[in-house]
Amino acid sequence: MKWLACELHTHTLHSDGKQTLHELAAGAAKLGFDGLALTDHNTMSGLADKEAVEQATGLVILPGMEWTTFYGHMVTVGLSALADWREANRGNIHSGVSAVHHHGGAAGLAHPFRIGSPACTGCYWEYEVDDWNSLDYIEVWSGTFAPIKTDNSRAFSLWTDKLNEGYRLAATSGRDWHEQSETDEPVSVTYLGLEDEAGQVSEEAVKALRQGRVSVTIGPLVTLELEATEGGPAYGLGSIVPADEASTSARITIDFAVRSGLWDLPNPDYRILLTSNNGVLEERPLEASDGTQDLHFAVPREGLLWIRAELRGIVRGVRTMVAFTNAIYFE
Numbered sequence: 001m002k003w004l005a006c007e008l009h010t011h012t013l014h015s016d017g018k019q020t021l022h023e024l025a026a027g028a029a030k031l032g033f034d035g036l037a038l039t040d041h042n043t044m045s046g047l048a049d050k051e052a053v054e055q056a057t058g059l060v061i062l063p064g065m066e067w068t069t070f071y072g073h074m075v076t077v078g079l080s081a082l083a084d085w086r087e088a089n090r091g092n093i094h095s096g097v098s099a100v101h102h103h104g105g106a107a108g109l110a111h112p113f114r115i116g117s118p119a120c121t122g123c124y125w126e127y128e129v130d131d132w133n134s135l136d137y138i139e140v141w142s143g144t145f146a147p148i149k150t151d152n153s154r155a156f157s158l159w160t161d162k163l164n165e166g167y168r169l170a171a172t173s174g175r176d177w178h179e180q181s182e183t184d185e186p187v188s189v190t191y192l193g194l195e196d197e198a199g200q201v202s203e204e205a206v207k208a209l210r211q212g213r214v215s216v217t218i219g220p221l222v223t224l225e226l227e228a229t230e231g232g233p234a235y236g237l238g239s240i241v242p243a244d245e246a247s248t249s250a251r252i253t254i255d256f257a258v259r260s261g262l263w264d265l266p267n268p269d270y271r272i273l274l275t276s277n278n279g280v281l282e283e284r285p286l287e288a289s290d291g292t293q294d295l296h297f298a299v300p301r302e303g304l305l306w307i308r309a310e311l312r313g314i315v316r317g318v319r320t321m322v323a324f325t326n327a328i329y330f331e
């Protein structure tokens with residue numbers, strides 16, 4: 001599995017950003033990203049230079065748009081054409097999501113608990129959602145140094161609540177990146193797992209997002225797999241483990257070498273956790289290293305709906321989440 005380092009929420013001069021697509025992509029390349037989604041407000045006009053910028057910077061640019069409406073902002077990624085946001089009203093977001101899917105895209109709640117009107121009209125999510133399975137993801141980490149922010153904690157809890165209710169949806173980060181300015185705050189990365197490495201990268205990336213092959217971090221890359229029984233398949237992030245699968249062992253892999261030199265978390269005092277709808281299944285201390293570590297955990301299957309891995313540690317003096325995987329589901 002190739003893990004593509006992505007920034008999934010960005011703006012340019014085509015909406016309220018203060019950067020061209022080229023400046024944005026060059027800045028992302030410098031930060032070690034492999035891809036970005038351009039999600040200007042209610043327009044896809046900024047994508048006119050997409051191919052030229054991809055060639056100049058080596059980045060994959062996913063065509064997207066941020067639906068910017070009175071009742072909420074919805075990030076969309078991977079569309080082949082514009083899906084019209086103007087008919088969206090509070091009771092019918094599902095028809096909007098269907099339109100995004102019709103054009104090959106994925107749809108997610110943007111910064112759902114950011115302060116709304118009058119500070120930022122529409123920034124707070126107020127759409128009624130009848131079926132959370134129809135949405136693809138929730139942007140649970142918005143901005144820089146995302147894990148310590150209160151509105152992000154609420155978004156992360158919303159995601160966990162929906163998983164506990166039996167819905168299957170992904171969780172991402174997005175910087176909501178408007179301009180090239182230096183920040184010394186930790187920057188989040190959403191890693192998308194490309195199943196077919198020989199396939200078309202942007203299509204594989206959108207598939208990963210829709211299927212939950214997603215891991216989010218401000219440091220090392222954490223991945224999780226339910227290990228195979230003798231001769232059987234292993235189950236990765238976003239997979240649904242069938243009821244008759246006998247494997248009760250999960251493997252968490254922590255890759256400290258990703259984006260080497262571009263993040264630094266001194267004296268982190270890491271703890272790695274395997275969590276689930278039944279709470280924390282196990283928590284262990286973890287030593288940082290330069291390479292990759294594999295850890296094995298027993299998974300008690302009774303009453304289990306989902307599991308995920310979480311890496312916590314001390315960042316800038318605050319004990320917080322450093323990374324989390326998306327879920328593996330159980331039938």
Ligand SMILES: [Zn+2]
Pocket residue numbers: 066073110111123
């Ligand atoms: Zn927004």
Ligand SMILES: [Zn+2]
Pocket residue numbers: 009010011066176
């Ligand atoms: Zn935005």
